[in-house]
Amino acid sequence: MEDLKTFLTRKVLLFESDTLSPETEKVLQQVRRDKTNVPVINVSSNTSSIIAGSERTFQAVKAYINENEQSAHAIRVGCSGPVNYEPVVCIQMPGKNKLYFRNITEEKVDTLLNGVFHNDINEEDLLGQSGTKGFEYWPGILFMDELPFFALQKRIILGNCGCYDPESIEEYIARGGYRTYVKTIRHYTFEEVCDIIERSGLRGRSGGGYLTGLKWKQALNASSNARYLICNAKESDPGSFSDRTILESDPHHLIEGMAIASYAIGASNAILYLKSGSDHARNMLQKAIDTARDYGIFGHNIFSSGYNLDITIKTEPGAFVCGEETALINSLEGKRGMPKLKPPYPTTSGLEGKPTVINNVETLMNVPLIMQNGPEWFRTIGTETSPGTKVFAIAGRGRMSGVVEVEMGTSLKTILEEIVDGIKDGKEFKAIQLGGASGSFITSENIDTPVDFDAMKQKGFGMGAGGFIVVDESTCMVDMVRYYMEFMRNESCGKCIPCREGTGRMLEILESVIKKPSSEDSGTTLERFKGVMQLETISTVMKDASLCGLGQTAPNPFVSALKNFREEFEEHIFDRKCRANVCRGLRSFSIDIEKCTGCTVCAGKCPVNAIYGTRLQPFFIVEDKCIGCGICYDVCKFSAVIVK
Amino acid sequence: MAVDFDTILRKYKQGRREYLIPILQEIQADSGFLSEEAIVKVGSHLGLSTTKIYGLATFYDQFRFIPLGKVHVRICHGTSCFMNGSQALIDKFREELKISPGQTTRNGNFSYEVVPCMGGCYHGPVIIINGEHRVHVRPEQVPDLIRKLKYIID
Numbered sequence: 007m008e009d010l011k012t013f014l015t016r017k018v019l020l021f022e023s024d025t026l027s028p029e030t031e032k033v034l035q036q037v038r039r040d041k042t043n044v045p046v047i048n049v050s051s052n053t054s055s056i057i058a059g060s061e062r063t064f065q066a067v068k069a070y071i072n073e074n075e076q077s078a079h080a081i082r083v084g085c086s087g088p089v090n091y092e093p094v095v096c097i098q099m100p101g102k103n104k105l106y107f108r109n110i111t112e113e114k115v116d117t118l119l120n121g122v123f124h125n126d127i128n129e130e131d132l133l134g135q136s137g138t139k140g141f142e143y144w145p146g147i148l149f150m151d152e153l154p155f156f157a158l159q160k161r162i163i164l165g166n167c168g169c170y171d172p173e174s175i176e177e178y179i180a181r182g183g184y185r186t187y188v189k190t191i192r193h194y195t196f197e198e199v200c201d202i203i204e205r206s207g208l209r210g211r212s213g214g215g216y217l218t219g220l221k222w223k224q225a226l227n228a229s230s231n232a233r234y235l236i237c238n239a240k241e242s243d244p245g246s247f248s249d250r251t252i253l254e255s256d257p258h259h260l261i262e263g264m265a266i267a268s269y270a271i272g273a274s275n276a277i278l279y280l281k282s283g284s285d286h287a288r289n290m291l292q293k294a295i296d297t298a299r300d301y302g303i304f305g306h307n308i309f310s311s312g313y314n315l316d317i318t319i320k321t322e323p324g325a326f327v328c329g330e331e332t333a334l335i336n337s338l339e340g341k342r343g344m345p346k347l348k349p350p351y352p353t354t355s356g357l358e359g360k361p362t363v364i365n366n367v368e369t370l371m372n373v374p375l376i377m378q379n380g381p382e383w384f385r386t387i388g389t390e391t392s393p394g395t396k397v398f399a400i401a402g403r404g405r406m407s408g409v410v411e412v413e414m415g416t417s418l419k420t421i422l423e424e425i426v427d428g429i430k431d432g433k434e435f436k437a438i439q440l441g442g443a444s445g446s447f448i449t450s451e452n453i454d455t456p457v458d459f460d461a462m463k464q465k466g467f468g469m470g471a472g473g474f475i476v477v478d479e480s481t482c483m484v485d486m487v488r489y490y491m492e493f494m495r496n497e498s499c500g501k502c503i504p505c506r507e508g509t510g511r512m513l514e515i516l517e518s519v520i521k522k523p524s525s526e527d528s529g530t531t532l533e534r535f536k537g538v539m540q541l542e543t544i545s546t547v548m549k550d551a552s553l554c555g556l557g558q559t560a561p562n563p564f565v566s567a568l569k570n571f572r573e574e575f576e577e578h579i580f581d582r583k584c585r586a587n588v589c590r591g592l593r594s595f596s597i598d599i600e601k602c603t604g605c606t607v608c609a610g611k612c613p614v615n616a617i618y619g620t621r622l623q624p625f626f627i628v629e630d631k632c633i634g635c636g637i638c639y640d641v642c643k644f645s646a647v648i649v650k
Numbered sequence: 651m652a653v654d655f656d657t658i659l660r661k662y663k664q665g666r667r668e669y670l671i672p673i674l675q676e677i678q679a680d681s682g683f684l685s686e687e688a689i690v691k692v693g694s695h696l697g698l699s700t701t702k703i704y705g706l707a708t709f710y711d712q713f714r715f716i717p718l719g720k721v722h723v724r725i726c727h728g729t730s731c732f733m734n735g736s737q738a739l740i741d742k743f744r745e746e747l748k749i750s751p752g753q754t755t756r757n758g759n760f761s762y763e764v765v766p767c768m769g770g771c772y773h774g775p776v777i778i779i780n781g782e783h784r785v786h787v788r789p790e791q792v793p794d795l796i797r798k799l800k801y802i803i804d
Contacts, residue, residue: 057770057783089772245729247769282712283765323671324711326766340670342709401730401771408772439729475729489732493766499709613745640790 010037014179015301019188020309037180038170039098040138044077048096049110050168051082052407053256053286054247054631059111060093066115070462075123084255086168088155089132089401089408094168097122103137103144155406158424160387160395160413163371167255167409172290175297178258180479184303186378187262189309191269196226199270203373206381207393211368212238212471215392215459218369224353228361233273236338236357236364237264238520240281240322240329243442246473248399251409253280253287256371257294261317264368265304266377268315271363276317279334282324291319326334326443326497330554331356332362333499337589339372344501368397370474372377388414392459402439402476403430412457419453433478435557437570441470443490444559446566447477466566468559482588483571487564488516494560505557508548515541516520519578522591522634538579542568587649593634594650599624601646608638608647655691665696674707682718719754719761721799724778728767731774736791739775740764742789747797759803760796 017030026034035041048054049064052591063549067080086094091108095118098104108131110118121128127144134150137143150156161167170177178184190199204219225233237260241249268276280288295317299305304315320338327333328343335357337343356362376384388394392414400407404426412421418438422428429435439448446467448455455465462469478487495509515537545561552558568575577583584592597608597617602624609617609625616632619625627638639647658676662669677688684707705715718740725743727736744750747760754761770776771783779799783787787795 053769054772057773057776057785059770059783092772241694242766244727244732244767245771247767247771250769283768321674321675323675323713325709337710339670340667340706342706399771401728402733473729475733477733481733486733489729489737606781637790 010176010507011301014176017033018179019303020302021185034180038179041101042098043100044079045075045100046098047071047078047080047119048083048098049080050085050092050094050096052085052251054089054251054286055092055094056286058089058092058109061642062112063093063095063115066112067119067634070119074119081171082173083170084166084168084172085251085409086255087159087164087251087408087410088406090406092410094133099446102142105135105144105147106133106150106417107131108133118380150552152266154424155408155410158416158420159411160525161411162375162387162395163252163368163397164256164409164411165258165551166259167251172255172257173293175258175294175301177335180466182378183258183374184262184298184301186374187269187303188309190266190311190377193309196270196272197223199240199266199377200226202381203270204572205271205375206376206384207391208369208372208376208384209394209459210366211372212366213395215463220363221353221363221365222267222271224351225273225361225363228354230360232275232360233271233359234357234360234362235264235268235271235273235276236334236362237276237278237367237370238329238331238334238364239287239367240334241280241367241471242281242322242329242446243471243473245401245475246399246442246471247401248397248409248472250284250287251399252367252371252397254290256285257290259374260299260371261291261298263373264375265315266316267363267365267370268317269313269382271361273316273363274316276315277326277338277357278317278319279338280321282321282377282534288319288321291584293318315645325499326493327499327554327556330556333554334364335362344499345556347553366471389456389458391630396457396472398472398474400426400474400476402474403433403478403480404476405430414458415456417454417456419446420456421474422453422476429476429478435479436479436481436483437476438474439475439477439486439563441468442473443493444468444556444562445470445473446562447483447570448566449570468562480586480588482520482584482586483567483574484516484520484584485586485588487567488513488520490563491516491560494556498556498560502551502557503551504548505553505560508544508552508557509560512541512544512561519575520584520589520591523547534579538575549557590634590636593635593636594629595627595632595634596629596648596650597625597627597646598646601644603644605643607641607643611637611641613637655688659691659695660694667696667698670696670698670703670706671710674703674713678713683714683716685715698754714752714763716754716761717758720803721757721761722780723760723762724765724768724769725751726766726770726774726776727764728771728774730771731767731776734774734786736775738789739787739792742792746792755760759800 012561021349047067057229071078093110095107095110096104134148135144137148207246208218209215209216239249258506264276280438322328325343328337330345331352332346333343352362385393395411395413397410397411405428406426410425439447491513495513498505498509500506545565547557548561582592604622614631614633616628617625673692689700689703693703743762751764768776775787777784777787
């Protein structure tokens, strides 16, 4: 709409005063759909909800509207956080509060919409309501922010996620977006912006916790004719999806953050370094960048301020090590993504030898908020040394799963017990795996640790990119450590020997611990013991001698698992037993004579023909032949197969 | 599939080294893999030796050098899917199709690969079959699934 575009540019983006005129506000309310005359149905649509089937839900909603309620609107919005409730459907009836429903698969759509339009709400799928003054309240229904999952969060970065259509720039501007950016480039100098960010105490959210403002100043003060800003959106830790949710649910906010950061360091080129395989996020961002360019938010001489900026998206070609700053730059230059020696740091000599600032998605998301509300406001949130919030991607065995944002200083225990609501299926809690593939395990002993860079560092933990994986008793720690080591072995770039050889050797040794040896003679047993004794030495050497963070932190899961679950390792090594019954090589199966009916199902399925017997008589398993695959255990209908 | 490398290369007229990865990515997106011909062409366009390009392409996980199968399966092996048993799923695919991840069956019907994390952590193990997601896949469902897919191919 051309007239809306000029209106938004003139009356909102370029409006001098902070408070808009009442007439403008009225139009913005319309754009934001605060007051609707027709029912509006929002269907969450990001990767995790698409996997859960939201696209089919959306089509079903559309079909229903076409058939029954022609006036209603259906919109795809971002994800509001709880992944286990996907696909979430939010319905706003005219003049009433919004209602949220969970797990609405396509076959539930008709009943749900029929119910809501005829005032007969299905309580079972209901999540809660949300709304502000001036709307009719649904009696007896909980408010969304009273739900334990939301009540203890402080959503400043995720504030917009799941509330608006991420494809619509109009809606983002109506929600106050890009105004801060325009104000910044028109009224502040580069140094002032760096100063404000430094005063706010914002620290890089990617692990090191380096002061962002300081980093920017270093790049600004390095003399050069060009500077670059790179947003590292390459969230490649297995099991973390928080950046992806942000990119898909609130792309404009990130782009605004990037634009302000680019301005602060005087860069006229910004690069968004995106993970390979995240096509949905890429489409969203490309659309966001294109529409923003159309609005004149980027380009040449932006709003007559004399500042030029262009943002491009680059997709990484698939290497974990490219999360490291220098390796990332190498891959952007068209070389192998191998890290370089530091110093020189990228802030003085980065991409093409020019000063380059590399920031994480979450860090940049904070920037527009700080510029809008001031550094003092930011300091009031969180702890003294780590102001602000932290986003975690919770996965694993918790009852709740999803993206949450908590104030710094909240203890891990609160997150686990209140927000995640404990462990699924009444199992016992074992540990939290924090910080992705190079993070450490945190057991109930240390669970009171607050989320804070310094407190975590003191105890030797790293928050990394915010992966938060809940581990329960059904997971074998040795197997899990092996999994991480396998990942690291595959991803090690091979430049420095401690990492290349160390990860390989550690994986070999760990595999020998969990695998069934071909013959249990004294030789192999001795080899295994010898190997196990070397594990700790190897990890120390790797920590000291590796070139980059990947190698230095690769032994972390092993070290912390050994410290906290030593007895589990010993059981695997000496008793050849796995508590969780996960390690295939250590399982042995037998058949309960009392329960076996001789149905022959297991014998037929056994891949190595290790099960013998006659029909309608109890069967037996030949242990020497058994490979521990567990198929007989899974197929037995009489639970006659026993695991040892 | 007639792949026109020249159209892709024309987009990157100044043959600068930094365009190497985007060009390779575009060729792969277009034809599904990097053929020898493609690497030679890119080499002469950018003035790089083919060994250098091959070395770089093998360094990164994204690039493959054999065509995709008619049915391409991507199996998520993130932490959450791993905890829910994606290892057994990968083993099952290996057993059923008799190929390793990244390979294609001889008749060109199937190929599969293991990917780090797709972001559907609650619904693990997740697989994508030709762009369509499937959640909570159990290893015992794999033989049936493959049989059905074979039927569709034929």
